[in-house]
Amino acid sequence: MSKLKTVFMGTPDFAVGCLEVMQEKTEVLTVITQPDRPKGRGQKMTPSPVKVKALEYGLPVWQPEKIKTAECVARLRELNPDLIVVVAFGQILSQEVLDIPRLGCVNVHASLLPRYRGAAPIHWSIINGETETGVTTMMMDAGLDTGDMLLKSKIEITPDMTTEELHDKLAVMGSKLLTDTVDGLMAGTITPEKQDDSLTNYASMLTKETGHIDWTKSAQEVHNLVRGLNSWPVAWTLLDGKNYKVWSTKVRDDKSGNPGEVLELTKKSFIVAAGKGAVEITEIQPPSKKRMSAGDFVRGNGVKAGLIFN
Known part of the structure; x- marks a missing residue:
């Protein structure tokens, strides 16, 4: 045949x-x-x-x-x-x-x-x-x-x-x-x-703006956005007007605060408040640098509690 x-x-x-x-x-x-x-x-x-x-x-x-x-x-x-x-x-x-x-x-x-x-x-x-x-x-x-x-x-x-x-x-x-x-x-x-x-639910084309994290959303929604845009086009947030790509996160329902506020630093991460709960950032990419562990970022970039991401 x-x-x-x-x-x-x-x-x-x-x-x-x-x-x-x-x-x-x-x-x-x-x-x-x-x-x-x-x-x-x-x-x-x-x-x-x-x-x-x-x-x-x-x-x-x-x-x-x-x-x-x-x-x-x-x-x-x-x-x-x-x-x-x-x-x-x-x-x-x-x-x-x-x-x-x-x-x-x-x-x-x-x-x-x-x-x-x-x-x-x-x-x-x-x-x-x-x-x-x-x-x-x-x-x-x-x-x-x-x-x-x-x-x-x-x-x-x-x-x-x-x-x-x-x-x-x-x-x-x-x-x-x-x-x-x-x-x-x-x-x-x-x-x-x-x-x-x-x-049906239309899956539209992704744009850079799709990846902009809205910290007023729940921690789960932010986490879903981060993993949904890994490894392209990657979720991002602003600090002092500069763009930071967020590669990896965890949901922390045990924490809360003002959306976008850095609540706590750990040896391997830092925790940012969301509209409901908080997000533990474990991997990040500063402007013009390679992606890195959030622990390395905290140690080398002067991150402290009270900073606001937007």
């Missing part, structure tokens, strides 16, 4: 495991990923993780700025894939593209749809204090993550789990779920399920 002919569209680390699955199970005609982008202090042009993996496999790589153009649509039609798989690609597909493969376009999405449609579902699930999330495969339509659901897999979000930790677990889960989805589509054993639009 001949292998399924597929096109894979994806960009970040999250998509690499799914590309590995498609390379193993199908004939990947081409890999489509975002153009190389400048990165780091030197602004060196850097390929996406998916491009790096595709080149390791010797697969053709295509990097259009816009997949919707007539030229791109024509090229995809020439390829005539049975299936297109899309994982965190970073561009919206037009109906013309969605109509090309005979089996349709399948997306791997890092939430339990219809919850958290949109660009940053992993971050927002933690920021909003969810206790579980997962991965959903779905048939794509012209809407944003609105297509019929195929398979789901769940995972617990533990109280101190960061977005980085959850991302890595969901990436592994997503590649396994994609395996089951491709097998099920080929065998005709999956029944697509409509999404209930009333249950």
